[in-house]
Amino acid sequence: MRTAIITGGAGFIGSQLARRLLADGRRVLIIDNLSTGRRENVAELLDDPRADCRLIVGRAGAQIEAALRLGADEVYHLAAAVGVQLVVDDPAGMIRNNVSETVSVLEAARTAGAKVLITSSSEVYGKCPRLPLQEDMDLVYGPTTASRWSYGLTKAIDEHLALDFSRRGGPACVVVRLFNTIGPRQTGRYGMVVPRFIEQAVNGRPLQVYGDGKQTRAFCDVRDVVEALVGLMAQPDAVGRVFNIGSTRQITIDQLAAMVIQLAGSSSAVEHLPYEAVYGRNFEDPPHRLPDTSRLQNLIGWQPAVTLEQTIRELIELRRGPMLSGSTAEKV
Numbered sequence: 001m002r003t004a005i006i007t008g009g010a011g012f013i014g015s016q017l018a019r020r021l022l023a024d025g026r027r028v029l030i031i032d033n034l035s036t037g038r039r040e041n042v043a044e045l046l047d048d049p050r051a052d053c054r055l056i057v058g059r060a061g062a063q064i065e066a067a068l069r070l071g072a073d074e075v076y077h078l079a080a081a082v083g084v085q086l087v088v089d090d091p092a093g094m095i096r097n098n099v100s101e102t103v104s105v106l107e108a109a110r111t112a113g114a115k116v117l118i119t120s121s122s123e124v125y126g127k128c129p130r131l132p133l134q135e136d137m138d139l140v141y142g143p144t145t146a147s148r149w150s151y152g153l154t155k156a157i158d159e160h161l162a163l164d165f166s167r168r169g170g171p172a173c174v175v176v177r178l179f180n181t182i183g184p185r186q187t188g189r190y191g192m193v194v195p196r197f198i199e200q201a202v203n204g205r206p207l208q209v210y211g212d213g214k215q216t217r218a219f220c221d222v223r224d225v226v227e228a229l230v231g232l233m234a235q236p237d238a239v240g241r242v243f244n245i246g247s248t249r250q251i252t253i254d255q256l257a258a259m260v261i262q263l264a265g266s267s268s269a270v271e272h273l274p275y276e277a278v279y280g281r282n283f284e285d286p287p288h289r290l291p292d293t294s295r296l297q298n299l300i301g302w303q304p305a306v307t308l309e310q311t312i313r314e315l316i317e318l319r320r321g322p323m324l325s326g327s328t329a330e331k332v
């Protein structure tokens, strides 16, 4: 049976990828240190007697060799520090984590002869002024006194490592830059805007928009993202190349707040908070972020299938699910 390793497989993207690969009849080994990933995200997969899924708890770098010895031929390396908040709180820890873990994964995969997909990030573009963002553009960062840029820099180093390993002796690597991704099991604890807005709207609290709300993002459903990951891993011509993965539908954060309020039927207000009040001084937020996905489309014919409204509607329902049954139970 073909076996895939997913580092960071208990996170919200990794757990969706695990579901997708298991549905394909694959064996899946998840490595996760459960720092931001959660066992609950994959509990139903681990408990399913028809799914061959195993969770190895620990850091990717420490566990990868043993996991590869179990016979894996593909490694999806998703493990990394997550969210702007975590990056601002502990840049040094994040830098060590992101870079050293990737080196260990690449070295172990080279020895084992496994193929690797490295998940980089749209943060790599920093504050590139030209849109849409295209894979071969020059990268533009702010000063080192603004800690946010450290994340994109570590991901750029990861990309250099993967491309260099891939060119010289292996493993064969595919690099993807993930743009804003949303879906079930994403937590708002580390800053992600959509789960935070949904939580606020469902609870009738004000939706907190940072800055003037005119900044734009494009949000892609995690199910679409996972299709792109699997499609690229299966495509030999993707090796040694970098691909954007994301939605091309731009929306301002003010519009997003209004959409969440409307779809939730909520009476929440919207309040604007200065970045400084949330992330401290010297914080810079890229005003716009939009991928050019033509490289991905041309190679594997990928297009997102799920609309933003559909994802948000589903997330609101999921969030309300237990609350509704809870209130019914109380009434009974």
Ligand code: UDP
Residues within 6 Å of the ligand: 084, 180, 191, 192, 193, 194, 196, 197, 208, 209, 210, 211, 215, 217, 253, 285, 289
């Ligand atoms: N944001 C916001 N309210 C929140 C969380 C985030 O207005 O509660 C803004 C944030 O400043 C950014 C956008 O929403 O402009 C997307 O933020 P997120 O952290 O989800 O992703 P990223 O900054 O990585 O694009």
